Amino acid sequence: MNQKKGVIRGICISPRRGTAKYPVETAKIVPDWGIEEDAHGGKWHRQISLLALEKIEAFREKGADVDFGAFGENLIVEGFDLRNVPVDSEIRIRDAVRLKVTQIGKECHSHCAIYQRMGDCIMPREGIFAEVLTGGMIRVGDCVEVVMPQEDRPYSVAVITLSDKAFAGERDDLSGPAIEKILKDSEEKDHIRFNIKETILLPDGEEGLKKQLIRLADQRQVDLILTTGGTGFAPRDMTPEATIAVCDRMANGIADAIRNYSMTITDRAMFSRAVSGMRKKTLIINLPGSPKAVTEALEYILPKLPHGLDVLRGNVQECGRK
Incomplete structure (x- = not known):
């Protein structure tokens, strides 16, 4: 079973859609919903968004002053390129929380404030999305493991x-x-x-x-x-x-x-x-x-x-x- 490991470096939520997400130290992951108190939770396939720390840092090197959550991401993960994690992979946090990758990147319907300022935004091409299989509490610093999809899946x-x-x-x-x-x-x-x-x-x-x-x-x-x-x-x-x-x-x-x-x-x-x-x-x-x-x-x-x-x-x- 092909596995990759990393660490959660940030957790971000926002109570309303269209508002910037802000960092928190801990969060409750709710099965088939998303992060408790985050507006993007729901009965759909994009319950949690993830972005690689390395991509944020590379964007900062271009001169962008961006905080965690500025791209609308829920989890910032260090250790592997999330963009290359295929759909149907499992993301496991502390062996308790299990997420299933459902989408790679997204369409940008309207340019965000970051795009207006920098002429670019990394979330549409670098972010990934997942649904929650198993919930639980998570915190910054938790270990993350990616398990690649099984060949015999439907x-x-x-x-x-x-x-x-x-x-x-x-x-x-x-x-x-x-x-x-x-x-x-x-x-x-x-x-x-x-x-x-x-x-x-x-x-x-x-x-x-x-x-x-x-x-x-x-x-x-x-x-x-x-x-x-x-x-x-x-x-x-x-x-x-x-x-x-x-x-x-x-x-x-x-x-x-x-x-x-x-x-x-x-x-x-x-x-x-x-x-x-x-x-x-x-x-x-x-x-x-x-x-x-x-x-x-x-x-x-x-x-x-x-x-x-x-x-x-x-x-x-x-x-x-x-």
Whole structure:
């Protein structure tokens, strides 16, 4: 088990969002919430934020006079580069508190006071975020240990539906829930475990989808993104274009296999423009838009996906799970 060790050099909280965090010597970590009395706690995946002391000190060397908490960070850790700690790693504090890394970096929606003053802020690219698995008391000076993810953990998935009408509330999204059901049933049916991290409903078009694909692959580091909709001939069907734009490499054997299989059911499958590809270690697959077609396509490819996902993860063995 690959492990890294460090020390907590600062703990910061703030009672209200949008206000600067201030240092404290001790804090109570609450399971599935975050730090007690910190405004960013809650039932979501960014319960606690962490930043490396080394990154703060390097920023100070540029002439920035910044205190602990100025970047909105909860925990300042010395001893390793947090930016290189992958999602699904565990951060253990004093062998009692356990955090699970859920996101690397974040999008900066509005430039903070530090950015306005320095023209830069390190939190969006250097900060990491975690949810609380096990709570307890922590204090400055506590030892921190990072345990890298297990190879046999469930595959993390995001599901994105593209539909102008569903986004506008003019009809229900049936394809996204169909994908969720198949994934949830896969452990019993195919002995494959999936962990659905996010489900997203977007209008058709390219820019919004590109933004989400980049975020999910780079920050959430999900293993698999499944899109449904937007692969036909309509003017706003731009799912393939968005996918191609963000991928480092294409894997269109998957899209071709879906088309070939679907042609045995309906010859209208020839009008699908779906593609598949990879961004870093995330596999992106375009699925059809109708609930019937998406179910047929996903049930066909799902038992075969573990091999490719394992190779992308960098597992030593390049074979699917039994």
